[in-house]
Amino acid sequence: MKKQIRNQHRLLFWRFLTYFWWIIAGIFFILDYFKFLDCSPSLKTLTVVYISILSIFTSIKEFQRWKSKNFFSRYHGEIFVIAYSILMVLFIFLDIFHVGKYKIPIEFTTTYLAILGIFAISYNSKYLKNK
Numbered sequence: 503m504k505k506q507i508r509n510q511h512r513l514l515f516w517r518f519l520t521y522f523w524w525i526i527a528g529i530f531f532i533l534d535y536f537k538f539l540d541c542s543p544s545l546k547t548l549t550v551v552y553i554s555i556l557s558i559f560t561s562i563k564e565f566q567r568w569k570s571k572n573f574f575s576r577y578h579g580e581i582f583v584i585a586y587s588i589l590m591v592l593f594i595f596l597d598i599f600h601v602g603k604y605k606i607p608i609e610f611t612t613t614y615l616a617i618l619g620i621f622a623i624s625y626n627s628k629y630l631k632n633k
Contacts, residue, residue, distance in 0.1 A: 512562065513559075513562060513563060513566060516555070516558060516559035516562055516563075517559060519555050519559070520555050520556050520559040523548075523551060523552040523555050523556075524552065524556070524582060524585075526548070526552075527548055527549070527552040527613060528585070528586075528589065530544065530545065530548055531545070531589070531607060531609075531610045531613075532589070534607055535593055535604055535605075535606065535607065535610070536604070537604075542607065545607055545609040545610075546609055548609070549609040549612055549613050552613060553612075553613060553616045553617075553620075556582075556616070556617065556620055557616075557620060560579070560620050560623075560624050563624070564623075564624060564627050567627065567628065567631055568627075568631060579620070579621045579624055579625070580621070582617050582621065583617060583618060583621050586613070586614045586617050587614075589610075589614075590606075590610075590611075590614050593606045593610070594606070
């Protein structure tokens with residue numbers, strides 16, 4: 503029981519860190535896209551940090567899912583996919599209707615695809631574990 507609580511605290515730490523960097527990355531992408539602030543020098547580093555932390559969090563969560571018979575996750579990665587999908591669609595439409603005014607940062611596209619890939623792997627792992 504003590505070990506399970508310790509594992510939950512460790513997972514909580516990575517969850518907090520993931521959400522923190524998710525919000526920071528989203529803000530920087532929006533600021534850069536709308537040219538409120540030139541964040542382009544920082545976007546590469548930000549992207550690497552966020553994707554790495556998300557990967558670590560997901561890996562730890564999946565490892566605990568397969569290791570523990572009592573593992574239950576109340577938090578769903580769909581929120582990341584939905585939020586970044588909405589942002590991607592918004593960026594694409596604004597790019598179409600305002601040609602030349604906006605430019606989707608390649609780091610945003612990279613982050614979006616990484617989130618989709620990580621979510622797909624995690625979702626399939628969850629499906630296989632429940633099966």
